[in-house]
């Protein structure tokens with residue numbers, strides 16, 4: 001088996017977090033914060049459960065890391081790993097928390113993430129170095145499998161209802 005790079009190893013931890021969300025019926029997106037070669041916080045998307053627009057995996061992981069360090073400013077050298085390209089809110093939170101490096105897996109298909117623009121804008125006088133495509137296939141199949149499954153369920157539900165109606 002091919003040895004994983006350190007980035008892939010930490011992305012695997014983010015994938016495990018995403019799967020925790022998946023088991024709870026959430027869109028599977030996971031994130032971890034890494035400091036001194038250790039995962040110090042993790043999070044997964046909990047939007048459905050909490051019914052909060054801000055309950056993204058990255059926000060959960062960053063909040064936990066801030067609590068751990070008792071500081072909104074994360075220590076120098078903190079990295080964030082997330083299975084999907086971050087949205088503008090989460091990219092903003094990374095900059096606010098002074099994340100130094102951000103690695104994401106799957107690319108956002110709809111091109112609405114503004115990741116490059118935000119990373120280069122030097123907002124808050126801080127730059128976060130961004131690398132995309134770490135374990136890209138594994139991260140994106142996690143999502144596509146989820147949506148295929150969801151569509152299948154919706155279709156079955158529709159057919160079930162149709163059958164019920166024809167019975168009458």
Ligand SMILES: [Zn+2]
Pocket residue numbers: 056057058086087088089090091
């Ligand atoms: Zn987000």
